[in-house]
Amino acid sequence: THVVTEACIQCKYTDCVDVCPVDCFREGPNFLVIDPDECIDCAVCIPECPVNAILPEEDVPGDQQQYIQINAELAKSWPSITKRKAAMDTADEFKDKTGKLDLLVR
Numbered sequence: 710t711h712v713v714t715e716a717c718i719q720c721k722y723t724d725c726v727d728v729c730p731v732d733c734f735r736e737g738p739n740f741l742v743i744d745p746d747e748c749i750d751c752a753v754c755i756p757e758c759p760v761n762a763i764l765p766e767e768d769v770p771g772d773q774q775q776y777i778q779i780n781a782e783l784a785k786s787w788p789s790i791t792k793r794k795a796a797m798d799t800a801d802e803f804k805d806k807t808g809k810l811d812l813l814v815r
């Protein structure tokens with residue numbers, strides 16, 4: 710599967726959702742996740758994300774490993790998103806910040 714990592718939090722640019730051929734993105738208040746049961750590992754979403762938040766599971770760095778489980782868990786309850794929309798108002802302010810896990814609204 711592919712995994713949405715920390716960079717997405719409080720940005721949610723949503724460029725990724727337009728290109729997914731299997732509509733596997735799910736939307737929360739300030740983050741998107743990929744449903745690992747739906748993702749076919751086509752990787753077309755990777756270059757779409759302006760903050761490089763999406764990675765193949767095997768490339769997720771050590772300090773982001775918890776996002777593998779977070780994507781799987783939250784994908785079960787969050788609704789599908791298949792059309793791009795405006796980024797969050799806070800996107801520009803938060804796009805380069807790290808340590809955003811505490812900000813994640815579940």
Ligand code: F3S
Nearest residue numbers: 717722723724725758
């Ligand atoms: Fe998030 Fe990047 Fe998609 S910021 S919504 S993973 S384009």
